[in-house]
Amino acid sequence: MAYLSVDRVSKEFPGVRALDDVSLDIELGQVHTLAGENGAGKSTLVKMLTGLDRPTDGRVIIGAEGPGEQDSHEAIAYVPQEINLFVNMTVAENLFMPFSRTHPGMGLFKRRNLEREAQSWIERFNIHARPSDKVTDISVSDQQLLQIARACTNEHMKVLILDEPTSALTDAEVDRVFAVVRDVVASGCAVVFISHKFDEMFAISDVISVLRNGRLRATCQADELTQDQLIELMSGEEIDTDTRLQPESSPGDLLLRVSGLSGKGFEDVSFDLRRGEVLGFAGLVGAGRSEVMQTLLGFLPKRAGEAEHRGRPWKFGDTRYAVRQGLAYLSEDRKFHGIFPGQSLRRNIGMSLFHTTGKKGVIAAGRERGIVHDIIASYDIKTSTIDKDIVFLSGGNQQKAIIGRAMACSPDILIFDEPTKGIDIRTKMDIYRLVKELAENGVGVILVSSEMDELNRCASRIITMYEGRISGEFNTESATNNELIAAIHGHTTEEPAA
Amino acid sequence: MDTQRRNPLHSLVAAAGGNSLSSVIAVLFVIVGLSALMSDNFLSSYNMVIIARALAFIGIITIAQSMLMILGELDLSLGAIGGFCGVVGGILMVRVGLPPWIAFIACLAIGAAFGAINGLLVTLLNLHSLVLTIGMAGVYGGLNLVLTKGVAITGIPTSIGFLGSGTIFGLPMPFLIMLAFLILACFLTLKTPFGRYMYAVGSNTPAARMLGIPVDKVRIGVFTFAGFLAALAGMLMVARLGSAQPSIGDSWVLAPIAASVIGGVPTTGGIGSPLGAIFGAAIIGVIENLIVLLGVSPYWQTMVSGAIVVIAISLDSISRRYFKRA
Numbered sequence: 001m002a003y004l005s006v007d008r009v010s011k012e013f014p015g016v017r018a019l020d021d022v023s024l025d026i027e028l029g030q031v032h033t034l035a036g037e038n039g040a041g042k043s044t045l046v047k048m049l050t051g052l053d054r055p056t057d058g059r060v061i062i063g064a065e066g067p068g069e070q071d072s073h074e075a076i077a078y079v080p081q082e083i084n085l086f087v088n089m090t091v092a093e094n095l096f097m098p099f100s101r102t103h104p105g106m107g108l109f110k111r112r113n114l115e116r117e118a119q120s121w122i123e124r125f126n127i128h129a130r131p132s133d134k135v136t137d138i139s140v141s142d143q144q145l146l147q148i149a150r151a152c153t154n155e156h157m158k159v160l161i162l163d164e165p166t167s168a169l170t171d172a173e174v175d176r177v178f179a180v181v182r183d184v185v186a187s188g189c190a191v192v193f194i195s196h197k198f199d200e201m202f203a204i205s206d207v208i209s210v211l212r213n214g215r216l217r218a219t220c221q222a223d224e225l226t227q228d229q230l231i232e233l234m235s236g237e238e239i240d241t242d243t244r245l246q247p248e249s250s251p252g253d254l255l256l257r258v259s260g261l262s263g264k265g266f267e268d269v270s271f272d273l274r275r276g277e278v279l280g281f282a283g284l285v286g287a288g289r290s291e292v293m294q295t296l297l298g299f300l301p302k303r304a305g306e307a308e309h310r311g312r313p314w315k316f317g318d319t320r321y322a323v324r325q326g327l328a329y330l331s332e333d334r335k336f337h338g339i340f341p342g343q344s345l346r347r348n349i350g351m352s353l354f355h356t357t358g359k360k361g362v363i364a365a366g367r368e369r370g371i372v373h374d375i376i377a378s379y380d381i382k383t384s385t386i387d388k389d390i391v392f393l394s395g396g397n398q399q400k401a402i403i404g405r406a407m408a409c410s411p412d413i414l415i416f417d418e419p420t421k422g423i424d425i426r427t428k429m430d431i432y433r434l435v436k437e438l439a440e441n442g443v444g445v446i447l448v449s450s451e452m453d454e455l456n457r458c459a460s461r462i463i464t465m466y467e468g469r470i471s472g473e474f475n476t477e478s479a480t481n482n483e484l485i486a487a488i489h490g491h492t493t494e495e496p497a498a
Numbered sequence: 499m500d501t502q503r504r505n506p507l508h509s510l511v512a513a514a515g516g517n518s519l520s521s522v523i524a525v526l527f528v529i530v531g532l533s534a535l536m537s538d539n540f541l542s543s544y545n546m547v548i549i550a551r552a553l554a555f556i557g558i559i560t561i562a563q564s565m566l567m568i569l570g571e572l573d574l575s576l577g578a579i580g581g582f583c584g585v586v587g588g589i590l591m592v593r594v595g596l597p598p599w600i601a602f603i604a605c606l607a608i609g610a611a612f613g614a615i616n617g618l619l620v621t622l623l624n625l626h627s628l629v630l631t632i633g634m635a636g637v638y639g640g641l642n643l644v645l646t647k648g649v650a651i652t653g654i655p656t657s658i659g660f661l662g663s664g665t666i667f668g669l670p671m672p673f674l675i676m677l678a679f680l681i682l683a684c685f686l687t688l689k690t691p692f693g694r695y696m697y698a699v700g701s702n703t704p705a706a707r708m709l710g711i712p713v714d715k716v717r718i719g720v721f722t723f724a725g726f727l728a729a730l731a732g733m734l735m736v737a738r739l740g741s742a743q744p745s746i747g748d749s750w751v752l753a754p755i756a757a758s759v760i761g762g763v764p765t766t767g768g769i770g771s772p773l774g775a776i777f778g779a780a781i782i783g784v785i786e787n788l789i790v791l792l793g794v795s796p797y798w799q800t801m802v803s804g805a806i807v808v809i810a811i812s813l814d815s816i817s818r819r820y821f822k823r824a
Contacts, residue, residue: 299708323710337708340701342768351698351709358691405709 003028003190004049004076004159009058011044018044019055020214026159026190031181033193033201033222036211037234037424042194045211046161049192050078063158075158077151081167082335083143085135085150092118092131095150125149125180140285141173148180160184161192166200167421170284170450172489178204196424198227210234235426245432245458246476247439251277255444256314256413261305263295266468268305273413273444278435280459280476281448283488288468289448290332293415297329298322309413328411330402332418332448338402339390346372346386349401352408375404380430396427403434414438415446420454432458452481466490522761522777529784537791545787547670551738553783554672557776558731560754560761561676561683562724564775567758568687569720570700570767571627573616574751578638579725580732581747583609585642587733588651588742591658598658606729612638613725617718635751642744651742662738672734679727683772696720700767756807757782782807 002025011019019041026032034042047053048060051073062075085094092115099109115131122131127145129138135146144165151160162181166174181191181204195201201208205222210233217233252275261269266288273279281289294300296307298319307314315321331337340348349372350357357368372386379400383393390398399419406414416435420428435458439445449455455462456476464472464487472487533540559576566573583605590601616634620627664671687693695716698706707713731750736742754775755765761778763770786803794802 294708297708299704319707320710320712329708331705331708336702337704338702340698340705340768342701343697347694347697351694351711354691354694361691362689363691363694 002026003063005061006045006048007059007061009045009048009055009060011041011048011053012056018214019048021058022211022214022216023058024209024216024219026192027207028158028188028190029185030206031185031191031193031204033195033205033208034211035195035201035208035230035234037426040211040234040424041214042211043163044214046078046163046192046194049159049161050076074154074156076161077154077157077159078161079147079151079163079165081164083140083147083168085143085147087136088134090115090131091122091127091129091133091135091138091146094135094146095121095131095153097150121149121153124183125152126176141169141176144169144173144177145180148177148184152184157189159190159192161194163194164196165193166195166197168285170488171452171485173285174200198230201230202227231425234424243457245436246460247276247278247436249276249440251275251460252442253310256307256309258292258296258307259305261292261295261307262303263291264300264303265291266295266465269465269470270305271463271470271473273446275412275442275444276439277460278439278445278447278458280455280462281446281465282452282455282462282484283450283465285450287465287488289465290417291468292465293329293417293446293448294331296322297327297415299329323409323411326410326412327415328406328409328413329415330399330406330417330419332421334395334398334402339398341391342389344387345376345381345383345390345393345401348390349375349405349408352405355409371408375401375408379404379434396423399423399427399431403431407438411443413444413446415448417448418450419447420449420451428454452484455484456481464488519762519771519774519777522774522781526777526781526784529781533784533788533791537788539791540788543668545791547665547668549783549787550673551670552787553780554670554676555731555735556750556753556757556783557673557676557779558679558727558734559750560757560775560779561680561772562727563754564758564761564763564770564772565683565687565696565720566627566724567755567763567765567775568696568700568767568770569717570703570765571620571717571721572631572755572765573613573627573721573724574631575612575616575635575638576724576728576754577747577750578635578642579609579612579728579747580735580750581744582612582638582642582645582732583729584732584736584746585646585651585742585744587736588654589645591655592651592653592742598655602658602661602733605733606726609729609732610722610726613728614718614722616725617721620721621714621717646742646744648744650744652740654736654740654742656740658737659740660737662734662736662740672738675730675734679730680772680776687771692716692719697768701769753782753807754779756811760807760810781810 004026006022006024009019009022010017022041022045034045036042044053048055062073086097095118096114118131122129125145125148127142127149129142135143138146148162148165151157165177169177181193185191193204202222207219208222208225208230209219210217210230212234254272255275256273259270269292271279283289291300295302295316298317298321302316309325340351346368350368353368353371354363357364357371369386376383376386381397381400381404383397390401393401419431423431435445435447447455447459459476462474462476462479462484463470464474464484466488467490471490474484539545559580562576563573586608587601587605590596590604591598596604616627616631619625619630661671661675666674687696695706695711698711699713699716703713732746735746757779758770758775759765759778760781761770761774761776763775782803785806786799789799789802
C-alpha cells in the first residue's frame with residue numbers, strides 16, 4: 001500500500017469546486033510530479049497533503065495509520081515556491097530554526113555547535129555557503145537549496161513537497177536541485193514535485209499526475225508519456241508549442257539608445273531599441289538585467305551613462321517621467337512590484353486610466369467601469385466581477401490584468417521582465433502572441449527572460465548579459481543555442497555587435 | 499462555505515469584524531441600543547450634544563490619522579501640532595492683538611507647515627513615520643511649553659467663540675465643521691485620482707512607484723492636510739474653551755489610531771476609509787460617554803476605555819481569521 005493516499009478528495013470554496021473527487025497514491029522512493037495549468041487545483045491539493053486545509057469530502061491517509069491521520073502531517077515537509085527564509089539570519093540559524101532539536105528546552109544558545117552541525121547539511125545539499133553566512137548574501141539558488149535542506153532537517157519527514165523549486169533558477173542551477181531531489185528519494189522518501197517546465201518534469205519524475213479544472217485527468221509512469229500527450233492532458237486541446245512568434249514587420253525608427261549605462265549591479269551597458277522589434281535579454285539570475293531595466297524606469301539610481309528616447313535625452317531617477325514618456329515596465333515580481341493587494345481588479349487597472357477617467361479631478365466611475373470591462377474582455381481575464389480583490393485571481397490572470405493596465409497608457413516601450421514565470425502553457429502562448437502583436441503595432445518590446453525557449457521563440461535579437469556586463473548580441477535567426485548558453489555563462493565566442 | 503457550522507458567536511464576531519463599513523455601523527447601533535437600555539439619560543438631546551461635541555475634536559484628528567494610515571503612515575505629533583497651534587493662536591489674538599480670523603487662518607497655515615515638515619522628513623530622508631513623529635511630537639510639544647511656560651492664555655476674543663460653542667439647528671459648530679471635513683476627506687480619498695494613489699501607495703509602494711505614481715508628493719500632501727486638520731481641531735478647542743490651554747491635544751494621540759483600526763483602516767494601510775474611521779471614533783465616544791453616565795469611578799474610566807479598545811481590535815482580528823478559514 002502507498003505511503004500517502006488521497007482518497008476521493010473534493011474541496012469546495014464559495015462558488016468553486018477546486019478539487020473534484022481526486023484519488024492518487026504516493027509511493028516512497030519515487031518522484032511524483034503534479035502537472036496542470038494555473039488554477040487546475042495543484043495548490044489546493046498540496047494544502048490537503050500538508051494539512052493546511054481540510055477536504056470537504058474524502059480523506060488523506062498518511063502511513064498505515066488510517067483515519068486518525070491528524071498528527072501524522074509532520075511526516076510531510078513542504079517547500080513553498082517563494083523564498084521563505086529569515087534573510088538577516090545565518091544559514092545555520094535558518095537550518096535549525098526554531099532550534100527545538102538542536103537546543104531542546106531553554107538551553108543556552110551555542111553558535112559554534114549549531115554551525116558545526118550545519119556544515120554536514122551544507123555539504124550534503126551542496127550549498128555554496130558557509131554556516132555563518134547571512135542568507136541575504138548567498139545566491140538565489142543556494143537559498144532555494146537551503147529551503148529544501150531546512151525541510152529535510154525534520155527527521156520524521158517521509159514526503160517532501162517542492163512547489164516550483166526551479167522557477168527562479170537557470171538550467172545549470174536546476175541540476176543542483178535535481179541532484180538533491182535524487183538524494184532525498186534514494187534515502188527512502190517520496191518527493192512531490194510541481195513545475196511548469198516539461199523538460200524538468202520528464203528529467204526527474206517517476207510518476208506524473210495531471211490535474212485539470214480540479215479533476216484528476218491521469219496518473220502515468222513518466223517514461224510511458226510523451227510531451228505532446230502531457231500537454232494535451234493538461235490543456236484538453238492540442239497547443240502548438242513549436243511556432244515561432246517573432247514580429248513579422250521589420251524594425252522601424254530608433255526608439256531608445258542607451259549608452260554606457262552603469263548602476264547597481266551592472267556596468268557599461270549600451271544597446272539600441274527600434275520600433276517594432278522584440279529585443280531579448282538573456283542571462284543567469286543575478287546577471288543585472290532587471291537592474292538595467294529598473295534603472296531606465298527611474299526606480300533604481302544610475303551611476304553613469306545616458307540614454308536617448310526619440311532623439312531627446314532621457315531623464316533618470318523619475319518613474320513618473322518615464323511612464324509619461326511612454327515606458328512601461330512589468331516586473332518579474334508580480335506580488336511585490338505589480339499588483340495592489342487588497343484593492344479590487346477595477347481599482348488595480350483603473351490606476352492607469354486617470355488620463356481619461358480622471359480629467360476633471362474626479363473619477364468618472366461609469367467610464368472607468370466601461371474601460372475596465374473592455375480590458376477584461378480583450379485580455380481574457382477570468383474573474384467573477386470587476387470588484388473582486390485582485391489577490392483572489394490566479395497568477396496568470398493577475399499578469400494579464402497588469403499587462404492590460406500597462407497597455408492602457410499606450411506605451412511605446414514595453415519591458416517584460418520574466419512575463420511567464422509561474423504561468424501555465426496556454427497563458428504563456430497568449431502572452432507570446434500579445435508580445436508579437438504589440439511589436440507589429442510599432443511598440444519597442446524588451447523581453448527579459450531566463451528561458452531560452454521563450455527568447456528563441458519571441459525575440460528578434462538577443463542580448464546576453466553576464467555578471468552585470470553585456471557579453472554578446474545575437475540575431476535569433478542565426479544564433480545557435482550553444483552560443484547563447486556560452487555567452488550567458490561568460491564564455492564569449494564573438495565580440496558584441498556594434 | 500460551511501453554513502451549518504456557523505454558530506451565533508461566529509456571526510457576532512464576524513459582524514463585529516469591522517472589515518466592512520456595514521459591520522462597523524452595525525456595531526455602533528448595537529452599542530447605542532445597549533447604552534439606551536443601560537442608562538435613561540443616554541438618548542437625551544443634552545447627552546447627544548455632549549457626545550457630538552466630544553466626537554468633533556477626536557473626529558477631526560481621526561480623519562487626519564485615518565488618511566495617513568491608508569498610506570501606511572502614522573503621525574503621532576498631530577496632538578502636539580494641535581496644541582501648539584492653539585497656543586500660538588491664543589498668543590496672536592491676545593498678546594499680539596491680531597484680528598481673530600487672521601490668527602485663526604495663520605494657525606491653520608502653521609499646522610499645515612508642520613505636517614509638511616513631517617512629510618518631507620519622512621520622504622526625503624526615508625524615515626519611519628512612527629519614530630520620526632514621536633520625536634516631532636516632542637519638538638512641537640516642547641515649543642508649546644517654551645511659549646506658554648505651561649500657563650494657559652486667557653481672554654480669547656468672544657467673536658470666535660461661536661466656532662467652538664455655537665450651534666446650528668441644535669448641533670454644535672465643531673461637530674458640523676467635522677462633518678464638512680469628513681465629506682471633503684471622503685470625496686478626496688474615494689472619488690479622486692489622488693485618493694486612489696493613496697490606496698496604491700498604502701497597498702504596494704514599490705508597485706506604485708513603478709507605475710509612475712508620484713509617491714512622495716502623495717505622502718507629503720496627506721501629511722500636510724493632516725497637520726492642517728490638527729491645527730483646526732486645536733483652534734476650535736481654543737474657541738470652545740475661551741482660553742488656550744497648553745494641554746490641548748494631549749489626549750488626541752492614541753484614540754484616533756484605535757478608532758481607525760476599529761473602523762476598518764489597519765496600520766498596514768491600503769484599505770478602509772475616513773468614514774469607517776469616524777464610526778470607529780463614534781463607537782469609542784459612545785462607550786466613554788456610557789462609562790460616565792453609569793457613574794464608573796473616574797479612576798477606572800481610562801482603564802475601561804483602554805480595555806474596550808483592546809477588545810474591539812481583538813474581535814476584528816479574530817473575525818478576520820474566521821473569514822479566511824471559511
